Amino acid sequence: MSTIHHALVLNLHQPPGNLDYLLSEAPWEAKEILFAYDRMARALWDYEGLARVHLSLSGTLLEDLANPDFQSRTYGIVDCGSVLWHLQNRELFEILGTGYYHPVLPLIPEQDRGEHLSRWLATARHLFWRERFDGFWPPEMAFSMELIPLLKRYGYRYVIVDSEHVEPLTDMRWEEVRYRPHIATHGDDSIVVIVRDRELSDAQESGMEYSWFLREVEERTRWCDFPPLVTTCTDGENGGWFRNTNMAANFWGAFYAELLEHTKSVGLIRPTFITDYLNRFGAYGEVHVKTGAWNTGWHHGRDFTQWTGSQSQRDALARVNAVSLLVNAALERAASKETPAAELDRCALDEAWWRLLRAETSCNFYWGEEWVHRCHVDLDACVDALNRCGPA
Numbered sequence: 001m002s003t004i005h006h007a008l009v010l011n012l013h014q015p016p017g018n019l020d021y022l023l024s025e026a027p028w029e030a031k032e033i034l035f036a037y038d039r040m041a042r043a044l045w046d047y048e049g050l051a052r053v054h055l056s057l058s059g060t061l062l063e064d065l066a067n068p069d070f071q072s073r074t075y076g077i078v079d080c081g082s083v084l085w086h087l088q089n090r091e092l093f094e095i096l097g098t099g100y101y102h103p104v105l106p107l108i109p110e111q112d113r114g115e116h117l118s119r120w121l122a123t124a125r126h127l128f129w130r131e132r133f134d135g136f137w138p139p140e141m142a143f144s145m146e147l148i149p150l151l152k153r154y155g156y157r158y159v160i161v162d163s164e165h166v167e168p169l170t171d172m173r174w175e176e177v178r179y180r181p182h183i184a185t186h187g188d189d190s191i192v193v194i195v196r197d198r199e200l201s202d203a204q205e206s207g208m209e210y211s212w213f214l215r216e217v218e219e220r221t222r223w224c225d226f227p228p229l230v231t232t233c234t235d236g237e238n239g240g241w242f243r244n245t246n247m248a249a250n251f252w253g254a255f256y257a258e259l260l261e262h263t264k265s266v267g268l269i270r271p272t273f274i275t276d277y278l279n280r281f282g283a284y285g286e287v288h289v290k291t292g293a294w295n296t297g298w299h300h301g302r303d304f305t306q307w308t309g310s311q312s313q314r315d316a317l318a319r320v321n322a323v324s325l326l327v328n329a330a331l332e333r334a335a336s337k338e339t340p341a342a343e344l345d346r347c348a349l350d351e352a353w354w355r356l357l358r359a360e361t362s363c364n365f366y367w368g369e370e371w372v373h374r375c376h377v378d379l380d381a382c383v384d385a386l387n388r389c390g391p392a
Contacts (some may be wrong), residue, residue, distance in 0.1 A: 002224075003268065003269075005228065005229045005277055006271050007194070007229060008053050008232060009053075009055075010059070012235070013056075013058040013060070013102050013235075014064060019064050020064075026258045027187035030077075031334060034078045036237040037078065040236070041087065048091045051260055052272055053095055055095055056095075057095070058100070058101070058120075058201045059101060059102070060102065061285045063253045064160040066081075077231075087127055088129060094275060095133055096136060097120060098120055098129065099116035100115075102361055104304060105138055105143075106304070108320065112357060115353070135158050135275070137160055137272055142304065144289075145184065147186075148184060148187075158193070158278065161289050163192070164198055166182070166288075166289055167289070169285070172285050179195070180226060180284045182285050182287040183286050184287055184288065193287055196231050198295060200213070205239060206239070209255070217230055227277075251345075270369050293306070306366050308342075309368070310372075312368065313374050316372050317375060320346070323379050324357075325383065327356050330386060334346070352386045353373075355382035360375075
């Protein structure tokens with residue numbers, strides 16, 4: 001059997017203020033999360049040149065890790081500056097672009113989406129010392145075809161989507177749909193689609209033995225007459241499998257180290273960066289990606305049920321759309337200089353903008369009745385700031 005290429009993808013995200021809250025109210029949980037970040041590079045240093053990990057880090061998480069006050073507060077736990085420094089290692093990590101405040105992009109107003117992408121890029125280019133990021137991780141893997149022109153405008157080569165939503169337009173067998181990159185087109189723009197294997201990703205999230213993973217991957221790719229790309233994507237700091245401080249019982253020590261050791265001796269499954277795979281093998285066939293997200297808990301990911309299932313969630317999203325119209329109108333007036341500069345409070349306008357974007361954080365809606373009020377708190381502050389901006 002030919003080499004099976006494995007793309008490991010980990011999503012890392014903390015809602016605004018969550019780590020600070022946990023440090024005060026649930027310090028051991030905060031430590032477990034911080035240890036999980038610190039552990040990644042340390043677990044891989046002995047495997048440079050062999051290990052390959054894709055990371056998506058939300059803007060709000062990067063904001064915390066780079067904040068000098070937060071770094072001082074956590075210095076006795078982990079050195080956050082060193083964590084960021086270690087993630088610059090291009091031999092081990094490929095950093096994926098994402099949205100700054102981790103919004104469900106298809107659910108927020110179209111006019112706000114680009115700002116989430118541009119703010120993340122500005123932060124990531126500074127922290128990771130590079131201009132280009134080839135791959136895009138849609139927050140919550142929430143994707144719709146209309147996002148393709150936006151992603152192309154910001155320079156992305158490929159986007160990761162869930163296997164549940166991929167429909168082939170070119171005649172393809174099951175294993176071709178699941179284990180080859182494809183092309184998706186919307187209007188005049190096309191992007192490479194990387195398909196996440198949902199079932200294998202579920203196993204990665206909950207904990208698995210390497211021997212089981214090897215047998216399962218061999219069986220799933222048995223009839224591939226092409227170099228298969230198996231992509232598994234999960235959160236990287238949630239659940240005991242990733243938070244466990246015992247290396248013999250967590251993802252890195254109990255699973256990934258064994259995969260790497262087996263690769264050294266046998267080489268059947270070989271970790272790869274998606275960019276390297278595309279450079280070598282390219283993409284095959286056209287697909288359409290149905291609107292949807294990844295599966296979370298008991299939700300299948302279709303129709304964004306996780307974020308729109310209750311009336312309070314839908315009401316908050318409707319208010320986001322209404323306030324967004326006001327903010328964008330104010331931004332247009334400022335850009336066109338219709339309002340004299342002396343009458344325009346630029347600081348208030350900036351505050352209104354980031355408050356709106358933060359209100360769109362996916363976690364505000366995912367936890368429904370428990371967190372949806374956070375969206376309204378930021379929207380209230382956004383409207384207050386707009387009222388200070390000057391005459392409409």
